Amino acid sequence: MSLEVLKQGAEGRLYIDEFKGEKCLVKERFVKRYRHVALDSQITRQRIKAETKAVTRCRNAGILAPRILHTDLNERKIYMEYFKHAITAKEYIQRVVVEQLPETTEQLLKKLCAEIGAIIGQLHANNIIHGDLTTSNILINPKEEQHDFNKHEVVFIDFGLSHYNQGAEDKGVDLYVLERALLSTHSEQPYLFEHILEAYRKKCGDDENIVVAKFEEVRARGRKRTMIG
Ligand SMILES: Nc1ncnc2c1ncn2[C@@H]1O[C@H](COP(=O)(O)OP(=O)(O)O)[C@@H](O)[C@H]1O
Ligand SMILES: [Mg+2]
Incomplete structure (x- = not known):
């Protein structure tokens, strides 16, 4: 499978994939080797949770934000709605x-x-x-x-x-x-x-x-x- 990578940085990468048949954007965060393993995993989890929580709050308040389709804490990935033309x-x-x-x-x-x-x-x-x-x-x-x-x-x-x-x-x-x-x-x-x-x-x-x-x-x-x- 070839993935269309939108952005590749030091922190992670963003690429296009599918989730349950829907084209979506995956935001993946890399493991930071120089950071203590437990701390690194804690920071990543915290960020993924913060992102999901805030998006839910936004959408409940009628503020536009990409829908979160799925999160995978172990793989450090968020699957979200992709605004293709944005x-x-x-x-x-x-x-x-x-x-x-x-x-x-x-x-x-x-x-x-x-x-x-x-x-x-x-x-x-x-x-x-x-x-x-x-x-x-x-x-x-x-x-x-x-x-x-x-x-x-x-x-x-x-x-x-x-x-x-x-x-x-x-x-x-x-x-x-x-x-x-x-x-x-x-x-x-x-x-x-x-x-x-x-x-x-x-x-x-x-x-x-x-x-x-x-x-x-x-x-x-x-x-x-x-x-x-
Ligand atoms: N849901 C989305 N739809 C379309 N483009 C997006 C979406 N989310 C992010 N992008 C693009 O990817 C870039 C990086 O995403 P972002 O969530 O800001 O991650 P980072 O933590 O790398 O800054 C954005 O500046 C934007 O250009
Ligand atoms: Mg950004």
Whole structure:
């Protein structure tokens, strides 16, 4: 059997396979030889469980995430719904910038940020902390026509570092991780985060000011750390 490998990295690999006749994506994590065996297996299990739990929580809350079809803790694999035509938000943003005129670019990216912000707001309103918010962990799935990415749904993925927490601190950190990721990956579009935050505020529940204040506190701490070195 030849497997179509989507991604091969140090942590693991992603490939296309079938589960009960359905084409799916398998995410496999490698055994880390340099890590203590028991600890390594514990970390992997924890991540697989975190991913399954978060996806269930998302779907119960009406937030899109790939369905988990099967998990195999011993083989360190998650079988999930495969969005065949999707691209990452990172790719989408880069494409829009290259292909569109500046005015259209701004319009499309503002719309995308509003969508992303609203979803993160929903996640946090449900106390789901993603743990690794980057534009590589967000999919743009075209509706109907395979190549028209401007009509799409936004799907969050990669919940292996996620957890459940009601507190504002973890939500603030989640936002801070995203801000840092955006500034490094999309440095030419420095306005993305503010549009995301604007939409976020409307959806994150009634304690938006507390969360945003926490986020600003975390950011200030981050700055101080950078200054000290
Ligand atoms: N359900 C999916 N459908 C389509 N593509 C996916 C799906 N899940 C992941 N991908 C693609 O694979 C990449 C890596 O998956 P991810 O879950 O983020 O694992 P990693 O831990 O390696 O970052 C994503 O950035 C995306 O391009
Ligand atoms: Mg990822």
